[in-house]
Amino acid sequence: MVDQYIIPSGVEDPDVIAAMRHVPRHRFVPDTYSVSAYIDGPLPIGHSQTISQPSLVASMTEVLKLKKTDKVLEIGTGSGYQAAILAELVDKVLTIEIVEPLARQAEQTLAELGYKNVRVRTGDGYLGWPEEAPFDAIIVTAAPDHVPQPLFDQLAIGGRLILPVGRGVQTLELYHRTAEGYQRKALTLVRFVPLVRPENK
Numbered sequence: 001m002v003d004q005y006i007i008p009s010g011v012e013d014p015d016v017i018a019a020m021r022h023v024p025r026h027r028f029v030p031d032t033y034s035v036s037a038y039i040d041g042p043l044p045i046g047h048s049q050t051i052s053q054p055s056l057v058a059s060m061t062e063v064l065k066l067k068k069t070d071k072v073l074e075i076g077t078g079s080g081y082q083a084a085i086l087a088e089l090v091d092k093v094l095t096i097e098i099v100e101p102l103a104r105q106a107e108q109t110l111a112e113l114g115y116k117n118v119r120v121r122t123g124d125g126y127l128g129w130p131e132e133a134p135f136d137a138i139i140v141t142a143a144p145d146h147v148p149q150p151l152f153d154q155l156a157i158g159g160r161l162i163l164p165v166g167r168g169v170q171t172l173e174l175y176h177r178t179a180e181g182y183q184r185k186a187l188t189l190v191r192f193v194p195l196v197r198p199e200n201k
């Protein structure tokens, strides 16, 4: 998968490439899809949700320029695959999933694979995880129609936030928090599932 799809897609960071080689993606998809686990596409994981395309997982991870000592927040745990990739690269991963059975399944898969530096929580990721803030990086894998203010607030100075923003086709946006404010960069167009809010708040 890495030689056929990830490297040709332009990913260069050797640590990200090593993580993509190491994490067994077939363990994060339902058995019926395990034959397709190493093809570069999204796959259904139940509850109308999908595991993201591996080349997108790799490129979103790469632009965050993660360090071994980083503490990272992920919104939209899904299968737990992106969390596992992050766990290979940083000190601590906190991940929030709104669909409880997906959160439980992801937690189990991550535990079976021996990841001890990931915590999974069921809840509304729009609100972030204030008790654990600040975060060196935040990655959102479901699309809100605007950047959630709590995520801006929970980003460390020097921190990076990547997220798809919009309805339908979304813009993948990267923010850098500096001492003065936030620098925004639009990266590419993507299509993630929408970030849902409890009771349509």
Ligand code: SAH
Residues within 6 Å of the ligand: 049, 050, 051, 052, 075, 076, 077, 078, 079, 080, 081, 082, 083, 096, 097, 098, 099, 102, 123, 124, 125, 126, 141, 142, 193, 194, 195, 196, 197
């Ligand atoms: N990162 C995942 C794929 C994410 S799919 C992986 O590696 O498999 C997007 C996920 O975001 C879905 O599981 C969906 O249930 C979840 N989600 C949607 N709205 C959310 C919210 N408000 N808070 C937390 N998770 C949310």
